[in-house]
Amino acid sequence: MPDIKQRIDIVIPSYRLEKEYILPLIRLPKPEGWVFNYYIVVDNPQVIVDEEIARLAAAGDIALLINPTNLGASTSRNRGLEAGSGQWILFLDDDIKADEMLLHQYVDAIARYPDEIGYIGLVKLPPPPTAFARALVINGSMMIFGIAEETDTFAWGATANVMVRREAVGSSRFSTDYPKSGGGEDVDFFLNVRDNNHSRNYKTLQEAVVYHPWWDGGQASFKRPFRYGVGNSYLSQFIPKYAYYDFPNTPEALFLLLLALPFIAFLAPSYLGSWLLLFIGIGFAEVIATLFQAAKRKAPLSAAVAYYLVPLKLAYETGLLWGNIARFRFKGIGARFEYKGQVRGNGFFRFNTYKIVKWVLYLIFFVLLFA
Incomplete structure (x- = not known):
């Protein structure tokens, strides 16, 4: 059995639990000599679990944790984080598709940059399919997704594709004081972890790639930016x-x-x-x-x-x-x-x-x- 220093916990909060996204993430090629433990936290007690996912959970290949009520993204990620004990925690979203070499790239980064507190991967979007999607790119809303292509280090990353060292996380958790619908809690978490580690930025990895679809095919909707604004209004209060x-x-x-x-x-x-x-x-x-x-x-x-x-x-x-x-x-x-x-x-x-x-x-x- 590999040492605990060779374990990576993969935390995926999910509401829909769509097998076309979840199963390929579970089946990603694994580097030899490492153990990968999946913690899939379902924030929907009414979810209908796909037969293949249920079989993997029953066999102990993954941990499927279903919240008793809708508790929000912060609580779900915290539950997955606390369920594992691996040295590294990889956060992924439930609506992304990963490059086949994603896990190999993270393991390689650990070998090349062993002292980092974490790594920010690249989240790629398809070309904007609509004028609304192009406007989102132009106004900077999607900046954090591609930050790995812009700089060698950064202060925080999108939870769609970011890995942190458990020792660096320590007692830090995603704050439940932010709205359950999301917004601000990811910035809060990664900045707090960073500040607790001498304000050292995360290493960016543009070679660790996941692919994120446009929400609703890029159709116009102003609910998401409004929601993010509400969530981000807490940041100046909580991290003054x-x-x-x-x-x-x-x-x-x-x-x-x-x-x-x-x-x-x-x-x-x-x-x-x-x-x-x-x-x-x-x-x-x-x-x-x-x-x-x-x-x-x-x-x-x-x-x-x-x-x-x-x-x-x-x-x-x-x-x-x-x-x-x-x-x-x-x-x-x-x-x-x-x-x-x-x-x-x-x-x-x-x-x-x-x-x-x-x-x-x-x-x-x-x-x-x-x-």
């Missing part, structure tokens, strides 16, 4: 060392204008019409600044892609705002999170072309309306 304050984004600015509206109506009713026109001006500034930023990045813009860029950004930022005001955390308005794991010295403001264009337009509108 990476938080800073910035200019209000568009939903925050509109919300603040709305709060001020009764006071304007009471104290300066002659300006009420101009105040209402500011709402339109702020929306117009958002459109111009977003498209200007995309053009500066030389993104391939069509009219259809441009149509989705602004609502995608607004969906995420509205989720960020709603996540704060829904729990009455009004000091979260304007709070931002540094996703690269860099502590900001002054804790305030970041300038870029998008913000400069937007705030110059704000100033112009304000002068035109109230001068």
Whole structure:
């Protein structure tokens, strides 16, 4: 029996338990001299277990753990993490297809870089099939999937394909304080593990590849960015060392204008019409600044892609705002999170072309309306 240092636990949280995804992951070619233990945590007590998966579980080839109720992604991953004892923990999603050499690549990385706290694999998406999917790529929503192709190390990775050393994880767990539907808890976990290990980044492995499909075939849906915004609104609260304050984004600015509206109506009713026109001006500034930023990045813009860029950004930022005001955390308005794991010295403001264009337009509108 191989030593415990030659064990990798593979944790796959799942709701659908679709055999066309799960079985190929179980059947991945295994490097000799290593033991791979699968912990498939099903967050759906009503799931119908495929016969082949049930047979593998009954034979002890995999551990199939079915939650008694829908407990969320964090609890499911924690349950899989705690069920094993291998030196390494490989997190995979239940809707990916892996390169045949995935496990070999991770084992090879352990041999080549034995002192790393973990490895971030590459998550490849097919070419964007729709204008909405192209807009997701252009606005940076999918950046973390391909981070292994951009840099040698990074502060956190997507749980679709990332492996961590159990010793480095220690007592860290995925926080259950984030929404069950997901968003923010993965960033929180990997940054906490990193910070508990002298803030050392994870090694990226572009050769450790999995393939992720587009959700719903790339059809337009703003629920996911909104949900991520809600989840990410917790990050600046739970990991304040990476938080800073910035200019209000568009939903925050509109919300603040709305709060001020009764006071304007009471104290300066002659300006009420101009105040209402500011709402339109702020929306117009958002459109111009977003498209200007995309053009500066030389993104391939069509009219259809441009149509989705602004609502995608607004969906995420509205989720960020709603996540704060829904729990009455009004000091979260304007709070931002540094996703690269860099502590900001002054804790305030970041300038870029998008913000400069937007705030110059704000100033112009304000002068035109109230001068």
